[in-house]
Each structure stands twice: as C-alpha cells, then as structure tokens.
Amino acid sequence: MMMRRLLKYWTIAVLLSLVPVCLQAAELVSKQGFGKENEIRLSFAAAVGKDVAGYIANYTVFEESDPDIRLEIKEIVLSPDGRQVSLLFTEALNSANAHVVSIRDSDGKELTSLLVKKSYLGYILSILISALLVNNFVFTKYLGLCVFFGTSKRKTTAKGMGVVFTIVMVVSAVMSWFFYQFILIPYDLNFLQIVVFIGLVSLTVQAVDTILRKVNPILFNSFGVFLVLVIANCVIIAVPLMMANYNYNVIETFMLALGAGGGFLLALYLMSSVRERLDLANIPETFRGLPIAFIVAGQFAMAFLGFSGLQLF
Amino acid sequence: MANDKSSMQLISRGILSENPIFKLALSMCPAVGISTTVMNGFMLGVAVLFVQVFSSVTISLFKNKIHPRIRIPTYTLTIATWVTVIDLALAAYMPEAYAKMGIFVKLIVAFAIITMRLEMFACKESAPDSFWDGLGMGLGFLIGMMVIGLVRELLGSGAILGYDVLGFKPLLFFILPSAGFFVVGLMMAFFNWIELVYKQAKGMK
Numbered sequence: 136m137m138m139r140r141l142l143k144y145w146t147i148a149v150l151l152s153l154v155p156v157c158l159q160a161a162e163l164v165s166k167q168g169f170g171k172e173n174e175i176r177l178s179f180a181a182a183v184g185k186d187v188a189g190y191i192a193n194y195t196v197f198e199e200s201d202p203d204i205r206l207e208i209k210e211i212v213l214s215p216d217g218r219q220v221s222l223l224f225t226e227a228l229n230s231a232n233a234h235v236v237s238i239r240d241s242d243g244k245e246l247t248s249l250l251v252k253k254s255y256l257g258y259i260l261s262i263l264i265s266a267l268l269v270n271n272f273v274f275t276k277y278l279g280l281c282v283f284f285g286t287s288k289r290k291t292t293a294k295g296m297g298v299v300f301t302i303v304m305v306v307s308a309v310m311s312w313f314f315y316q317f318i319l320i321p322y323d324l325n326f327l328q329i330v331v332f333i334g335l336v337s338l339t340v341q342a343v344d345t346i347l348r349k350v351n352p353i354l355f356n357s358f359g360v361f362l363v364l365v366i367a368n369c370v371i372i373a374v375p376l377m378m379a380n381y382n383y384n385v386i387e388t389f390m391l392a393l394g395a396g397g398g399f400l401l402a403l404y405l406m407s408s409v410r411e412r413l414d415l416a417n418i419p420e421t422f423r424g425l426p427i428a429f430i431v432a433g434q435f436a437m438a439f440l441g442f443s444g445l446q447l448f
Numbered sequence: 449m450a451n452d453k454s455s456m457q458l459i460s461r462g463i464l465s466e467n468p469i470f471k472l473a474l475s476m477c478p479a480v481g482i483s484t485t486v487m488n489g490f491m492l493g494v495a496v497l498f499v500q501v502f503s504s505v506t507i508s509l510f511k512n513k514i515h516p517r518i519r520i521p522t523y524t525l526t527i528a529t530w531v532t533v534i535d536l537a538l539a540a541y542m543p544e545a546y547a548k549m550g551i552f553v554k555l556i557v558a559f560a561i562i563t564m565r566l567e568m569f570a571c572k573e574s575a576p577d578s579f580w581d582g583l584g585m586g587l588g589f590l591i592g593m594m595v596i597g598l599v600r601e602l603l604g605s606g607a608i609l610g611y612d613v614l615g616f617k618p619l620l621f622f623i624l625p626s627a628g629f630f631v632v633g634l635m636m637a638f639f640n641w642i643e644l645v646y647k648q649a650k651g652m653k
Contacts, residue, residue: 277481277628281474281560326536330528333557337524369477369558376554421641422633425473429633436626 163247167236172227173209175236175251182217187240189213194222199233199250206234259390264445266394272370273402274432274439279370283403284428293407297400299343301393304371307339308392311375312385325379332375370399405435455580462584469592469632470639474561478552479596480628486609489597491545493590495538495553497583499530500562504570504582506530511571523566524557531557561585600631 166178175196179188187193189211196206210223228234233252239245253261272278286296311332319325347355374395378388409431418427466472469479475496483489503526507514514522535553538546546553556562565585570578601607604623606614621627 275625277477277625278555280476280480284473284476326532329532329535329554329557330525333524333528334521337521369555372558373551373555376551380551421637421644423640426633426637426640429629429636433626433629433633436629440624440626 163238164249167249167251169228169251169253170221173224175222175224175228175234177220177222177236179218179220183220185213185217187238187246188217188220190241193239193241195237195239196222196224197235198229199235199252202235259386262387263390263394263397266391267398267401268439268442269445271398271402271439271442272373272395273399274436275443276373278373279368279399282368282370283399283406283432284425287403287406287428288410290404290407290411293403294400297396297403300368300370300399301396303336303339303343304374304396304399305389305392306343307336307371308374308378308388309385310339311335312378312383312388315375315379328376328379333372335375336371370395402435406432455576458577458580459584459587462581462586462588463591464588466585467588467592468561468585469589469596470636472561472564473636474564475559475589476632477555479593480632481625482549482552483593483596483600483628483631484604484623484625485601486594486597487545488548489593489595490590491538491542492549492552493586493593495534495549496556496559496562496589497586498534499527499556500565500586500589501579501582502530502533503527503562503566504578505575507566507570508573508575508578514571519567519571520563523563526566527562528557561589596628596631596635599635600627 163179163183164177165180166176168176170176191208191211194208194211196208197204198206206228207225208222209225212221212223214220222236233250235248236251237245237248266272270276273280273283282296287293314331314335315328319327319331324331344355374388374392378391381387383391406428410428413427413431422430462468468474469476478492482492503523506526507523531554534556538549538553565582569581573581598608600622601609602613603619604617604621604627606612606617622631
C-alpha cells in the first residue's frame, strides 16, 4: 500500500519535472537539443525558408557563461521539409554548459533567441554515472588503494566494506557541504578546508559506529571491524575536497558521493571475485600476494579506460 | 630503547628494511597515480617528507600532554595542520608543480604511513629520535616514488628528468595512468625474486 502510494507520488514528480520541457515550445522553434558531440539540433514549428535557416551568418551561438566567445559553425544541414536544422560546429561542444542560440533573418533582425541545455535530471544522473564508471575512484583516480588491496580478499568482506563506505561517504559529504557553504565560505575560512573535512569524516565514522551498535547490533557485528579502517582513507576525504573544488550544490554533492561509494563497492566486488579465483591458481612464487593483485588491478584499470567518453544523458 | 639506536640506523631503517612503499605496502595511491615522471615523484616525496618530519616532532614534543583516548584525533588534526601548511606553500610558490599533483597534496592527510609512524614511534620516543625516524620514513617514501617515476619515465618516454636519454620511446604504455599498477606490481615481484634468490644462495652454503 505504502509502496503504491510512493510510486504514485514519484510518477507525478517525474511528470511535473517534464512539464517545463514541454512548455519551452516557443513560437518559432519547437524543440532543441544536443545531437552528436559537435551538433545542436533545432526543430521549427513551421517550415522555414532556406534563405533564413540555411545561412551560417544568421546563427549566433555561445555558451551562456562566456557570451564573448562565439562558437564557430562549420556546416548547416537543413532537412528537405524545412522543419529541422542541425548546426555542426568545428569543435566539440561542452554539453554540460547551457548554450545560447540566436537566429536572425536576412535583414539582420533577431527572430528568436533560445537556450539549449541538457535537462537537470540528466545532468545529475551524469554526475552519478561519471563517479561510478567513467571516473571510478579506484581504477581511474587511484584513491583508497590501501583499503582496496587490504579488504578485497573475500567477497563477503568486500560487500560489507563497500556498503559501509557508501554510507559514510554520503553522510560526511552532505555534512561537509553544509559546513563549507554556511561556515567556511561566509567567514572566508577556506584555508581550513582540510582540517574541517577530516574532522567531519572522523566524526561521521564515530557516529555511524555508535548508532549502528545501538540500532542494529547484528548489522554492526557483520561489519563493525571495517569501521575503524574507514577513518583515515583518501577516498572518503576526496569527495568533500572535490565538492569544494567544483563548487557543487547539495544534490550534486549527494550524487557524487553516491557514485563514488557505489564505484568503490563495484571495484571491491570485481576484485574480490578475481582474487577468490587466484587462490586456486598456480601463480609463480615471486608474484604471490600483492604483486599479482596489482597486475589484476592494472588490467581492470585498462578495462575501465573503455568507459571514458561515455555519455548517456 | 631510545639510546641504542643511532640516527643513521633510524634513517636506514625507513629507507631499506621498512620502506613504506615496497615493504609495508602503505600509501600506494600516489605511487600509482602520479609517479609518471621522476620530478612528480620527487615533489610529492618532498611534501610527504615535510609533513612526516614535522608531525613526528610535534607529537613527540607534546606526547606527555595528549590523553591516550583522544590520541588518534590529535594525530589527525596535527597532520591536517601541517598538510595545510605545505598545501598553501606549494600553491603559492610552485603553482605549476602543484597543478600537476592536483588533489594528492591535500590527500597526504589520509596517508596511513604518517599516522602509523606517529602511533608506533613518535608518541613513545624523544623528539630528536622522532625527527630521525620521520626523516628516514619520508626519505624511504621519496626514494620509492622516484624509483617508480624513473622506471615509468625511462620506459614510457625514453627520458630522465625531462632529458631525452634513449632517443626513442620503448613502451609508450608506461606513461598511461593504468600502467602504474603494472609497474608497482612488477617491481614488488622483482624485489621478492631478489629476496628468494638471496635466500636460496644462503641455503646452498
């Protein structure tokens, strides 16, 4: 019952978030969006003459944050019915930023000006996917290796560790965001970043430890040992530092922490599956233990290179 | 215990028998992540050396004032303070090198090796001994980083410290980030092999 109601609210929320997209149907241009990496696609509400839509000089495109830098259009492809046009640029566009496209008619009078950007939901999800796969913290950023090699011997420990990491990361990152936005920035205490963040991380670990012990002793026993290991770990402290670096808002910070934790869980699980097999294999004596684990991790890192450039949204 | 170790012994222990990277396998992240050239390895090594020495001496000076139950948070805050110092100093005086090392300078705060030395050595021994121990450990880390950097730079781009030595690029693969895992793994195996051969030779006699 509860679930069904939640589902209903969720559906309504999703539909509401789509409303602005539909409302953007302006008079001249009905639909706009990014195509390939160097492409912006526009659909017109009615057929537009080739003398207006077909000339490069009639379009001005720039990123919303840099109005001075005009982006150079290489080619314009107009569909035969005159209702769709795709602008091809000489360089790849940074589709994370909003782009302003303004169209003039042949006399130089501005017909319309519109904003091309990805939907915010897609942007948020792209942060999650990026932290999870493309910039996986273990295999492409090389963080948290001590814990990674230390606890990836068995699948069960790997899973427990990954879950604890994800919880601590999300809680500490969101807390750090509040401290950073409401204390460090207003009082100009940015140089205290490291001290404050490491303090918050230790505090979170201690709090999770105490709360779990009281609330769910069974769960606590199953991964109580790992909590101590979490305190001094570079993966966890890296998330608040990155948040401060990129100036993320709270939802983006949450997604980054979730992706980073999930990525760490994924890496630990993959590695532990391989290492359980390695126990049975006949490995040369000099490679036993850590050396072979490093080689396997290197292969995983090469495999994860394949995710670079992945864009789902 | 403090009297029977000379400063030289403390230093050589950090470099050889308890080398942080190859023997203790701690603080591997930067060893894999940014050791693409000798210079990068050297810069981060110096930063770690600085933090290690100063935190060791600080903790050793105040060891009688720190309550045992809050010692770990105290260590963390001490390290964080010194990391902030080196972080700001590098950003101000060496912006180019700082940009290359990126987030890793700030992450020195989470290096297991520094906390471990404070817990195992500095909180029990006198300040001069802690200084030498910190110096040894820092040098061990520095040398480890530079050796990995040397291998990667020589094999990856055929150069040492930016000077072209070989005139060709033997294995471009080694300059790629993921090769860090391979280089460290192969070097560990190499040291294991030397130890094995050494032991066998001893057994023959």
